[in-house]
Amino acid sequence: MSERLRSIAANAVLAGASLIMVLPFLWMAMASMAPQGEIFSGAIFLKPSLQAAWGNYAFAFSRAPLLRYMANGVIVCVAIIVCQVAIAAPAGYALAKLPFRGRPVVFAAIVLGLMIPIQVPAIPLYIGLAYAGLLDTYTGLVLPFIISGFAIFLFRQFFTSFPDDVIDAARLDGFSELSIVRRLMLPAAWPAVAAFAVFSFVANWNDLYWPLVVITRPEMMTPPLGLAAFRASGDSAGNVGALMAGGIVITLPLVIVFSTIQKQFIRGMAAPAAPAPAAPAPASQASASPAPSSR
């Protein structure tokens, strides 16, 4: 009986915590479909109406180029992920499997680099991009993020448990080091790649700071920056329903991305050990070595 009580209590706590997490999003969804008056009534649960929903979403789409923002967001995020994986996979491989002088130092430096927020090198980066004429471009949005210490760290951890024999076999079979990474290591580390892609996508999609620094032209804006601009513009003044509609629109892609690769994501996070099928444990040797027969 107490077992059951405990389970009920645990579930109640979890349900409460989930509600606290979900409520802001729920309110955003309700507000995006509620008329103005309802929103300002101060109620927690709003009564949606089809007419108000249509009005809010139509207003948001007509006054702010939401689709353009989202297209920008997808372009930037995909470009960043592709570059990050393309750089971090060979780097993680080198740190995991290729002994070279100073490897521990390099690895320590990369871990240290994880602790430095973007705000620290922001001004030099900005000046550099300005001199290169890359402000207000996709390159300006992508370039500072293509090397991810986190990705290198994550891949290195995954690659370390990859069997050395397989790498040696690949070398003897004529694989180059890069084809070892691309054809053997990355496929084996697929859960890690998926998990990292989710992290990277969420972080870059939601990033407001860097686009705010380098982007001024509306057609280059990413979703959060676009939404901020929409709110700041006179158009949306007081139209909370339309703002919430915009919020829903730009949140949706994240929900879709996460729910499609949720399984890999959890696998990648839960088991940072290569799922490569290892050889069976060596059989006991002494048991099966008969004495040489006499002649």
Added chain:
Amino acid sequence: MPPSSIEIDAISKRFGRHQALNAMSLAVRAGEFMSILGPSGCGKSTLLRLIAGLDDPDSGEIRVAGQPGKRPGKRRLGDRGVAFVFQTYALYPNLSGYDNIAAPLVMRELNGFERLPGARLLPAVARKRRSIDSRVRAIAELLQVAPWLTRKPGQLSGGQRQRIALGRALVREPSLFLLDEPFANLDAALRHQTRAELTALQKRLGTTTLFVTHDQSEAMAMSDRVAVMFEGAIRQVATPDELYRNPVDLDVARFLSQPHLNCLPAKVILDGHVLIGGEHVALADARQPGTEGIVGFRPEHATLRPRPASATVPGTLPGVVERIEHAGADVFVFVRLLAPDTTCTIRAASHEMSRWAPGTPCAVALDAASGWFFPRRPMQTAALGRTEVAAA
């Protein structure tokens, strides 16, 4: 490719403080099946990795097919005609059995562009792919792995994986075939079957083969010649028969006589006669009167005779049966010698088992032609008594 010969000239390799190979030399003839036999940690796997070019020796030279071999660099490793079968099989976990076998051909015969999935549409690439396909199918047929080609290594049993690994090594027709304890992970029945198949395959293909193992019965059964290795150096290279009859020293004799070799301290008194525990015993191998050393003989190289309880039989070693162990057709009788105070293992026919109940007085008669005398070297003073299996 035609089979390669190998000459290994005084190579050394050190890992930290451990001297894995110590100025070791060895010559392997083209087309030969040679086993490298030795206990765990004697450097035999290191030797194989050096021959394959996976590591560099600290000093010395390895010539494969007469080519004075500087390591060709990791990038060019695949161009050597060397195939390696690892103890762990080292299959590519994300590729199917077919793709595992095809990998050496695909990586060596197609360039990066030709490996793209769509490149098959070009006639030249399609032709190469067909040639690869026919060779993979032929090897799969030979090794009888055709039914498992679509499965990934994780879905295969140990024996199936092992065959795929053999296929991957054989498919490019290597000039040199290196196997690092390839049967260690197989169960006994499968091991015997695979052993026979590999020997037959090697005879048919004529590829120079180096086979690393710590199992003396495996080495004896398969090889043209066996190289016995201890502590990073070769002690003896000989045919299995020669090795069985004339081991060069006590270590080799012991290693090849597992599980039992009888070792008794002795002194040569005349040419062909030794003194063991006060008894004069005939032993053809004994030379140079006055030399002290150890007499080694196998359980099958002595016979048990009855002995009156309080007497001795001239020319034999007196003892008392301690216990008896059944081993199928034979029994092993463990005899406690009166002097020196140690246990000997003697083989007897199993129908004699009733004669040798524990406690029975008996006499051990050595076969004078088959026992060995090993003069004592400074290092071997501690080696007395019956040896146990030293294999790890």
